[in-house]
Amino acid sequence: MFYREAGQFKTNYKADQAIFPILQDRIGLGIILLIAAIVLPLFGNDFFLNSIMIPFLIFSLAAIGLNILTGYCGQLSLGTGAFMGVGAYSCYKLVTIFPDVNILIHVLLSGFFAAAVGCVFGLPSLRIKGLYLAITTLAAQFFLEWAFIRTAWLYNYNDSGAIEVPTKTFFGLAVTGASASPTTRYFVVLAIVVVLTWVASNVIRGRIGRSWMMIRDMDIAAELMGIKPFNAKLSAFAMSSYYCGVAGALMVFMWLGAAEVESFNINVSFQILFMVIIGGMGSLIGCFMGAALIFILPITIRAAPELFGLNIGAATAEHITQLIIGSLIILFLIVEPHGLARLWQIAKEKLRNWPFPYG
Amino acid sequence: MNAHTNPSGMNLSSSRDDGIAVGDELLSVDNVTLRFGGVTAIEDISFDIRKGEVRAIIGPNGAGKTSMLNVINGFYHPQEGTIRFRGETRTKMKPYEAAASGIARTFQNVALFTGMSTLDNIMSGRSLKMNKNFITQMFYYGPARDEEIQHRRRVEEIIDFLEIAHIRRQPVGKLPYGLQKRVELGRALALEPDLLLLDEPMAGMNLEEKEDMSRFIIDVNQQFGTTIALIEHDMGVVMDLADRVVVLDYGKKIADGIPEDVQASQEVIDAYLGVPH
Numbered sequence: 001m002f003y004r005e006a007g008q009f010k011t012n013y014k015a016d017q018a019i020f021p022i023l024q025d026r027i028g029l030g031i032i033l034l035i036a037a038i039v040l041p042l043f044g045n046d047f048f049l050n051s052i053m054i055p056f057l058i059f060s061l062a063a064i065g066l067n068i069l070t071g072y073c074g075q076l077s078l079g080t081g082a083f084m085g086v087g088a089y090s091c092y093k094l095v096t097i098f099p100d101v102n103i104l105i106h107v108l109l110s111g112f113f114a115a116a117v118g119c120v121f122g123l124p125s126l127r128i129k130g131l132y133l134a135i136t137t138l139a140a141q142f143f144l145e146w147a148f149i150r151t152a153w154l155y156n157y158n159d160s161g162a163i164e165v166p167t168k169t170f171f172g173l174a175v176t177g178a179s180a181s182p183t184t185r186y187f188v189v190l191a192i193v194v195v196l197t198w199v200a201s202n203v204i205r206g207r208i209g210r211s212w213m214m215i216r217d218m219d220i221a222a223e224l225m226g227i228k229p230f231n232a233k234l235s236a237f238a239m240s241s242y243y244c245g246v247a248g249a250l251m252v253f254m255w256l257g258a259a260e261v262e263s264f265n266i267n268v269s270f271q272i273l274f275m276v277i278i279g280g281m282g283s284l285i286g287c288f289m290g291a292a293l294i295f296i297l298p299i300t301i302r303a304a305p306e307l308f309g310l311n312i313g314a315a316t317a318e319h320i321t322q323l324i325i326g327s328l329i330i331l332f333l334i335v336e337p338h339g340l341a342r343l344w345q346i347a348k349e350k351l352r353n354w355p356f357p358y359g
Numbered sequence: 360m361n362a363h364t365n366p367s368g369m370n371l372s373s374s375r376d377d378g379i380a381v382g383d384e385l386l387s388v389d390n391v392t393l394r395f396g397g398v399t400a401i402e403d404i405s406f407d408i409r410k411g412e413v414r415a416i417i418g419p420n421g422a423g424k425t426s427m428l429n430v431i432n433g434f435y436h437p438q439e440g441t442i443r444f445r446g447e448t449r450t451k452m453k454p455y456e457a458a459a460s461g462i463a464r465t466f467q468n469v470a471l472f473t474g475m476s477t478l479d480n481i482m483s484g485r486s487l488k489m490n491k492n493f494i495t496q497m498f499y500y501g502p503a504r505d506e507e508i509q510h511r512r513r514v515e516e517i518i519d520f521l522e523i524a525h526i527r528r529q530p531v532g533k534l535p536y537g538l539q540k541r542v543e544l545g546r547a548l549a550l551e552p553d554l555l556l557l558d559e560p561m562a563g564m565n566l567e568e569k570e571d572m573s574r575f576i577i578d579v580n581q582q583f584g585t586t587i588a589l590i591e592h593d594m595g596v597v598m599d600l601a602d603r604v605v606v607l608d609y610g611k612k613i614a615d616g617i618p619e620d621v622q623a624s625q626e627v628i629d630a631y632l633g634v635p636h
Binding site: 013014017199202203205206207208210211213214216217218220221222223224225226227228235282 | 432434453454455457458459463464466470471472473474475479482483484486487489491493496497498499503504506507508511512515546550
């Protein structure tokens with residue numbers, strides 16, 4: 001009814017190849033960005049921004065990273081947490097070594113270290129596939145965790161073994177450390193996530209993204225089309241790890257404030273993988289949906305009894321939350337194994353024809 | 360055949376000017392032997408493919424036809440013998456190098472990129488011709504988009520040619536088999552190959568689909584001047600389409616020549632019908 005593309009004619013390939021060829025989609029995206037950039041910071045309180053929106057965006061970014069590798073290039077990885085750790089530790093070292101350089105530059109640079117490490121651990125993908133590759137990335141996870149603990153240089157020989165974020169300013173405004181306001185940090189994270197998502201969408205719809213999907217869908221045929229598996233797989237590993245690395249750096253510098261090895265353990269890898277699977281493999285919007293389901297929903301459910309004045313105790317609330325989330329995951333996977341993004345797509349298709357069953 | 364006539368005004372023929380005249384040798388297979396452990400899949404086979412012709416490779420099941428194609432486009436490396444393409448003797452060649460040198464291929468079991476649309480599948484055939492770097496891809500607007508649109512034009516020409524405009528946006532995994540085969544041909548054509556290898560392009564098709572596919576193969580050969588080597592089991596199709604036929608049986612070449620001669624060959628008849636022992 002209101003979601004119609006009737007009358008929106010494309011007269012050139014430029015318009016036809018736009019990310020959002022339908023006007024309503026563009027309006028929708030504009031509204032979402034407007035809410036994210038103006039409404040939320042204006043009306044959201046510190047808890048909402050700090051404990052929900054900032055980590056949600058950071059996890060979405062990490063999910064985009066993993067989705068590039070697993071969803072678009074078909075290489076299963078369980079090392080996401082470790083690659084985030086590489087980003088976080090390298091950002092910390094960069095800040096220590098070059099304290100005068102802007103923190104945002106450090107965050108964006110730290111991704112390159114993660115990309116380099118990701119490439120090294122991506123080398124086995126040239127020989128092995130599927131679950132076997134997942135095992136080698138698991139090795140990356142454990143090896144890097146070990147390296148983070150053993151290499152005292154990484155955490156500046158700190159007695160606690162943790163990395164602590166110093167206060168850094170950006171045009172006189174504190175963006176990291178204890179004195180930085182959640183609103184400032186939220187804007188920084190939002191800006192980085194929006195820009196990197198846009199970049200990811202550009203790369204994915206071009207030649208490089210297509211070469212990833214070719215490798216994913218049929219690697220033999222991809223080679224016959226002139227794709228070098230080496231280039232395609234390693235570029236996916238590099239870009240994926242870059243995103244994970246930046247997400248890791250943001251996680252420590254913009255959200256946690258301090259971090260130990262445990263912040264990047266195998267649980268994080270699994271959590272991000274679940275976001276990708278439930279959100280939708282090979283979909284950028286799915287990354288945000290998955291992150292919302294896995295990260296925001298538990299917080300909301302946990303807070304719900306209190307909102308309604310029920311006093312059921314923290315432990316009970318936690319158990320109920322886990323029950324609900326667990327069953328939701330099963331439900332969504334049964335209803336649509338291709339994830340929330342596919343459900344969204346189906347809903348849009350239906351809406352396009354509504355109230356008629358067929359278009 | 361009359362190559363390089365182009366009534367549609369479309370130019371998808373190979374732009375490579377390799378100095379090989381129509382009718383001269385484009386690819387030659389010399390004494391190739393391929394073994395898998397103790398099994399000899401191909402034994403001392405030699406034949407050539409001339410520019411502009413339709414060359415059929417036939418033979419009973421297990422004769423080594425698909426292995427032969429796999430040798431030509433670099434999946435298998437023969438233990439003995441050489442392959443000369445455009446006058447150059449190839450050493451161990453990777454499939455992507457074969458693609459870069461102008462050899463495209465379709466598969467016996469359709470090997471499309473099932474998660475991608477028809478359009479993207481055919482666009483993927485243009486990968487080798489696209490060269491904008493990562494930085495421009497990151498920003499898309501600008502050089503990357505111009506390149507994308509320039510190749511989209513070519514892809515749309517192929518889509519028109521193969522009459523698959525109506526399934527442009529559909530994911531290929533859900534298409535009927537006959538259309539999948541057609542999309543696969545389109546993807547191979549997008550490479551603008553000098554030599555097109557078709558592995559059973561009509562397997563499992565009904566008569567109408569076979570007629571369509573035959574028409575496309577003839578058009579590709581005559582309009583674009585593409586040299587075609589095809590494996591096919593339907594003898595009617597082979598005898599009608601092919602300029603020359605090579606017959607394999609148990610990895611050996613048993614006949615080679617124009618369809619009429621091959622059809623009359625006693626060895627070929629024996630291979631297909633069997634002989635009393």
